[in-house]
Amino acid sequence: MTAIAIVGAGPAGFYAAEALKLADDRLDIHLYDRQPVPFGLTRFGIAPDHQRLKAPAQVFQRIGSQPGVRFIGDVEVGRDLGLDELRSAYPAVLLTHGAQADEDLSIAGAAPGQVRAARELVSWYNGVPDVPAGEFDLQQENVVVIGNGNVAIDIARLLCRPVGELAATDVSDRALAALANSRVRRVHLIGRRGPVQAKFTTRELRELGELPGVDLRVDQAALQLGAACQTELAHPSAEAAQRNLELMRGWAQRQAGAGARRELQLHFGLVAEAFEQDAQGQSHLLLRRMRMDGAPFAQSPRPTDEQVRLRCDLVIASIGFRVTSLPGLDLRCAPGLPNDQGRVLGDDGMPLSGLYVAGWAKRGPSGVLGTNRGCAQETVQSMLADRSRWRQPPQDAIAHLLARLSGGRMRPVAWEDWLLLDELERRAGSAQGRPRVKFDESAALRDALARAVSGVLPAAAE
């Protein structure tokens, strides 16, 4: 029996497990995750009002239920066990740990907590265990979301969507309560480049125009394109940008709706420079107007003399994530771990024996969920090609490692535990007309498991 360790039970980890089992059903696959529940970004990244995008979780559920596939949750590599320990116990280790850090954005004059990373808000509304309930109270009226990617759109949409619609989703209960009491009135979505260079996809952009009770504004002037932008837009590869422009030009003609609950304004060509307080103690964000400069497809934003001032209480920086190496593996990630078709490369450019990478950790934080399937399959091809050269660890090494983990800080969460938690979450959800009510506290999750093990099946997750 050969077992392979996968670090990260998200989309790339499950797609790799699927490809490995398809190639050789006798392989055992051990999926480690630092969270006590599986599915990574499918559960903790995709916005709660995008339930249809979570459909791959059903595929992952089937993969995880196959004989020989094992989930080992609530075990963090680098905290509960070292990567070197894993590598000495398994002939091959596949890293699918994603992008765990945030690109930094600092703005002069910001008060503590006034600039928050997108990940913090997304983790809070998606029920990552143990994020404090009061992490975001949303008692501020003016929120600026910086970034023009799909995560920025998710955040702007969530802040504007009627709470009654969110109440029918699996949004975390702590966020639902804060969203129900939200005093957010104005949301500004800010890109440093122009509408042609925005990274969001049309489907996501279109939804902003469909939000009930939202006065959506786009500045006409921002949609006037210079010659280089027009050349970029006319290129066959710019289909999405063409559709985006068409949508936004339509919105720019809209009359402000009477009685709107929220204003949502899209801005382009602005970079945040500093916060300042006015005489009444109200906070404003000063932004520098940028102009695109350079040849088509090689343009970059250059500062102009113009400044723009916006009332702003809170900034959410949604400017991308960063891949980091795991403790014990000191490699520079740009944008993912250095690799050759999924074989992790050391500083000398040579493959590190039995160590592989897939998903965001391999290619950087880009692509949609399905992109991870092909990415994982490529890595699995490399693994299978190398298989005869894998080192064979002692027979009992894995059993020793798992026994040590079971006697450690906390018993790891097994696949059977997850199936029980899943059932409890779904049951609690169906009582409220929701897909599930997520456990968002480890203590409650552990308590439910302990009661189940002692034969007292909890009625439902609360």
Ligand code: NAP
């Ligand atoms: P992203 O698509 O890379 O967008 C990052 C945005 O941040 C870009 O607009 C970028 O502008 C901007 N940015 C970077 N540094 C900046 C700075 N210092 N100041 C101002 N702006 C800055 O990243 P993401 O939105 O985090 O999404 C990550 C991946 O997940 C993407 O592939 C995305 O499509 C995917 N995703 C998909 C969905 C979906 O399918 N519904 C939902 C969420 C996420 P520049 O372009 O100028 O660099």
